[in-house]
Amino acid sequence: xxxxxxxxxxxxxxxxxxxxxxxxxxxxxxxxxxxxxxxxxxxxxxxxxxxxxxxxxxxxxxxxxxxxxxxxxxxxxxxxxxxxxxxxxxxxxxxxxxxxxxxxxxxxxxxxxxxxxxxxxxxxxxxxxxxxxxxxxxxxxxxxxxxxxxxxxxxxxxxxxxxxxxxxxxxxxxxxxxxxxxxxxxxxxxxxxxxxxxxxxxxxxxxxxxxxxxxxxxxxxxxxxxxxxxxxxxxxxxxxxxxxxxxxxxxxxxxxxxxxxxxxxxxxxxxxxxxxxxxxxxxxxxxxxxxxxxxxxxxxxxxxxxxxxxxxxxxxxxxxxxxxxxxxxxxxxxxxxxxxxxxxxxxxxxxxxxxxxxxxxxxxxxxxxxxxxxxxxxxxxxxxxxxxxxxxxxxxxxxxxxxxxxxxxxxxxxxxxxxxxxxxxxxxxxxxxxxxxxxxxxxxxxxxxxxxxxxxxxxxxxxxxxxxxxxxxxxxxxxxxxxxxxxxxxxxxxxxxxxxxxxxxxxxxxxxxxxxxxxxxxxxxxxxx
Amino acid sequence: xxxxxxxxxxxxxxxxxxxxxxxxxxxxxxxxxxxxxxxxxxxxxxxxxxxxxxxxxxxxxxxxxxxxxxxxxxxxxxxxxxxxxxxxxxxxxxxxxxxxxxxxxxxxxxxxxxxxxxxxxxxxxxxxxxxxxxxxxxxxxxxxxxxxxxxxxxxxxxxxxxxxxxxxxxxxxxxxxxxxxxxxxxxxxxxxxxxxxxxxxxxxxxxxxxxxxxxxxxxxxxxxxxxxxxxxxxxxxxxxxxxxxxxxxxxxxxxxxxxxxxxxxxxxxxxxxxxxxxxxxxxxxxxxxxxxxxxxx
Numbered sequence: 001x002x003x004x005x006x007x008x009x010x011x012x013x014x015x016x017x018x019x020x021x022x023x024x025x026x027x028x029x030x031x032x033x034x035x036x037x038x039x040x041x042x043x044x045x046x047x048x049x050x051x052x053x054x055x056x057x058x059x060x061x062x063x064x065x066x067x068x069x070x071x072x073x074x075x076x077x078x079x080x081x082x083x084x085x086x087x088x089x090x091x092x093x094x095x096x097x098x099x100x101x102x103x104x105x106x107x108x109x110x111x112x113x114x115x116x117x118x119x120x121x122x123x124x125x126x127x128x129x130x131x132x133x134x135x136x137x138x139x140x141x142x143x144x145x146x147x148x149x150x151x152x153x154x155x156x157x158x159x160x161x162x163x164x165x166x167x168x169x170x171x172x173x174x175x176x177x178x179x180x181x182x183x184x185x186x187x188x189x190x191x192x193x194x195x196x197x198x199x200x201x202x203x204x205x206x207x208x209x210x211x212x213x214x215x216x217x218x219x220x221x222x223x224x225x226x227x228x229x230x231x232x233x234x235x236x237x238x239x240x241x242x243x244x245x246x247x248x249x250x251x252x253x254x255x256x257x258x259x260x261x262x263x264x265x266x267x268x269x270x271x272x273x274x275x276x277x278x279x280x281x282x283x284x285x286x287x288x289x290x291x292x293x294x295x296x297x298x299x300x301x302x303x304x305x306x307x308x309x310x311x312x313x314x315x316x317x318x319x320x321x322x323x324x325x326x327x328x329x330x331x332x333x334x335x336x337x338x339x340x341x342x343x344x345x346x347x348x349x350x351x352x353x354x355x356x357x358x359x360x361x362x363x364x365x366x367x368x369x370x371x372x373x374x375x376x377x378x379x380x381x382x383x384x385x386x387x388x389x390x391x392x393x394x395x396x397x398x399x400x401x402x403x404x405x406x407x408x409x410x411x412x413x414x415x416x417x418x419x420x421x422x423x424x425x426x427x428x429x430x431x432x433x434x435x436x437x438x439x440x441x442x443x444x445x446x447x448x449x450x451x452x453x454x455x456x457x458x459x460x461x462x463x464x465x466x467x468x469x470x471x472x473x474x475x476x477x478x479x480x481x482x483x484x485x486x487x488x489x490x491x492x493x494x495x496x497x498x499x500x501x502x503x504x505x506x507x508x509x510x511x512x513x514x515x516x517x518x519x520x521x522x523x524x525x526x527x528x529x
Numbered sequence: 530x531x532x533x534x535x536x537x538x539x540x541x542x543x544x545x546x547x548x549x550x551x552x553x554x555x556x557x558x559x560x561x562x563x564x565x566x567x568x569x570x571x572x573x574x575x576x577x578x579x580x581x582x583x584x585x586x587x588x589x590x591x592x593x594x595x596x597x598x599x600x601x602x603x604x605x606x607x608x609x610x611x612x613x614x615x616x617x618x619x620x621x622x623x624x625x626x627x628x629x630x631x632x633x634x635x636x637x638x639x640x641x642x643x644x645x646x647x648x649x650x651x652x653x654x655x656x657x658x659x660x661x662x663x664x665x666x667x668x669x670x671x672x673x674x675x676x677x678x679x680x681x682x683x684x685x686x687x688x689x690x691x692x693x694x695x696x697x698x699x700x701x702x703x704x705x706x707x708x709x710x711x712x713x714x715x716x717x718x719x720x721x722x723x724x725x726x727x728x729x730x731x732x733x734x735x736x737x738x739x740x741x742x743x744x745x746x747x748x749x750x751x752x753x754x755x756x757x758x759x760x761x762x763x764x765x766x767x768x769x770x771x772x773x774x775x776x777x778x779x780x781x782x783x784x785x786x787x788x789x790x791x792x793x794x795x796x797x798x799x800x801x802x803x804x805x806x807x808x809x810x811x812x813x814x815x816x817x818x819x820x821x822x823x824x825x826x
Binding site: 041042047075078080087089090093316321327334335336341345349356392449451485486497501509512 | 551554555557558561562564565566568569571572575630631633634636637638641643646655656662664665666667668669670671674675677678692693695696697698699753756757759760764775778779782790793794797800801804805808809812816
């Protein structure tokens with residue numbers, strides 16, 4: 001059969017094919033201009049990785065729309081752009097973040113942190129302290145009347161040197177008993193409450209540059225100097241008061257004695273997050289437990305869910321079985337309810353004092369399991385809920401696969417005198433596993449990251465005591481990552497969370513590749529292509 | 530003579546055995562059905578229990594009534610219709626968008642031959658083997674940055690949520706769709722091409738109508754998946770009036786689970802019912818789609 005994509009077949013640009021060539025070209029230029037503006041905005045906000053991603057995608061779009069050979073890709077350009085933006089870019093970004101210290105205390109860039117640290121001021125030995133009174137003009141300008149320890153009065157405005165005017169000069173009104181002018185022309189005196197609640201006041205630097213006066217407390221204003229200076233050559237902060245040198249260590253300026261300056265900033269810290277994951281003894285305890293339970297949970301879920309689903313499929317794989325259709329519909333019900341709702345319902349039913357199952361067990365046996373507070377009972381409860389959620393799925397795929405097995409095999413086996421069990425063990429099971437194998441692997445990887453169940457049922461609880469990062473006895477890696485990144489109760493750490501994410505990537509990826517390699521799926525895929 | 534007698538005995542004993550077998554399996558079926566249906570019955574019963582608390586609930590409520598439903602629909606802290614509306618809006622737009630992206634792309638994969646086609650198809654499968662949940666932190670940061678420039682696509686907007694969902698549209702469903710397209714003979718396209726029809730015309734006028742069954746399956750699976758999604762919506766949506774039903778239900782249970790159990794059950798039931806009906810009504814089609822490789826989740 002000749003290929004339809006032969007070079008001579010009539011082709012239309014499917015995107016905007018209703019427009020003539022020229023207009024399409026103009027539109028593309030307009031689109032590029034919009035993207036250019038967007039990239040510029042992103043870059044000016046400091047979001048460089050995002051800007052680069054948009055730029056690369058824009059180039060791809062231009063190539064696809066302009067190069068004739070890329071014609072088939074025009075059919076999927078929207079999907080590809082969205083995938084690039086919302087699937088591939090986050091993956092790449094996660095890889096980058098995993099090599100940084102991004103997280104609480106390290107949210108700003110290097111330059112932003114330096115700017116903030118340079119704003120910190122101190123009162124030098126020689127610096128003068130004053131008591132102050134504030135005045136505000138209708139335009140929102142401020143003036144301060146300062147009185148030093150000798151009782152001399154000074155007028156301070158922004159950007160002007162201090163002066164010592166007498167009443168009548170510079171619009172000064174009469175002085176009151178404390179030597180404070182009652183009025184200043186063009187300004188209104190603020191009383192103590194107004195001054196204390198004015199948010200701008202403490203931010204303003206009065207007086208000329210280099211000799212600025214700032215309010216430090218309700219009683220005192222003082223001549224302040226910047227505490228730190230930055231040395232860009234050595235990338236260090238130097239304390240001007242005592243001369244301490246703060247080195248840049250993993251995104252924090254730290255003194256030799258371990259004192260650190262805030263804020264810290266985002267810095268590349270190489271493989272430190274990964275080293276923490278594999279080697280840090282503080283994290284090791286919860287991580288080992290979390291990882292072990294993660295594998296155990298995925299494995300036992302698969303075993304139980306597949307086991308029950310298969311058993312039902314085999315038991316009722318009988319065309320003449322009465323009410324077969326009705327039974328299937330009823331057994332399908334757990335699968336039809338949105339998972340979140342069923343998990344919440346189970347949470348209510350298992351509730352330790354009030355839930356129906358606990359109450360029933362209490363009245364029958366005088367005891368009910370602590371489903372939420374004991375590590376092992378919580379795990380059992382999760383497996384039970386997952387069984388309820390998933391066995392109908394396996395029931396469906398197994399009965400589908402059973403029906404596709406050729407009846408002749410069984411006839412031949414019966415002639416050879418094989419028992420029912422032998423028929424199941426040597427015919428049904430192997431053939432079934434070939435058919436549903438890829439789905440089993442997919443189900444394992446799905447459960448490996450089954451965040452919904454873990455998080456909604458008990459939020460990973462009960463908590464493991466005394467861990468450096470929040471972790472629970474039923475946490476799996478992905479819910480542990482979620483806590484690290486979003487819960488913030490003990491400080492969120494995007495960098496470390498991303499590093500664990502990468503580790504999960506490799507685990508899931510390895511399983512997927514294994515699936516492609518050792519099951520029929522890959523060949524089937526290749527054949528169909 | 531004795532031979533045929535024992536044969537008859539054997540036959541009756543086989544018949545008896547078969548009857549016992551069916552009876553035994555019926556008992557097993559009954560136990561399984563109770564296990565399957567009980568939580569749903571319990572949910573219905575809770576929603577009709579006027580005292581509305583977890584502790585006082587009995588399987589058959591003493592004075593069944595619709596108080597919980599009334600309270601649910603009049604509640605301001607539980608704006609049920611608002612959340613349901615958000616869920617329907619987001620699921621509908623996402624499913625239509627995903628379906629369009631999937632179908633058009635699958636058509637190109639099925640009908641055109643180009644370099645890198647096989648690699649791309651396999652790549653799609655590999656990329657989708659990585660659950661998007663893992664890149665949650667990056668997605669969150671990206672959306673918050675996007676919102677600094679376009680507030681309409683930032684955090685706490687439905688648009689951002691839909692875009693992220695659509696990012697995952699190029700996935701396993703393309704394989705499903707492409708398999709279906711491959712089974713449509715190409716003679717149809719070729720004769721149309723001889724008549725001078727463009728690719729786009731062939732696709733929309735000839736092929737699309739033939740795809741109806743698979744379009745319905747993919748639409749429903751995508752709709753149910755989006756409707757039931759929780760994590761992404763939980764992370765991206767911040768304010769009560771923007772929540773989807775699933776996020777709203779989960780947050781509602783966090784605060785006052787056991788006292789307001791009845792109201793919660795009423796909301797959960799009304800939220801679950803549309804999906805349950807779709808599933809049970811179309812179970813044969815959906816099962817067909819599922820067994821071809823799409824996994825729930």
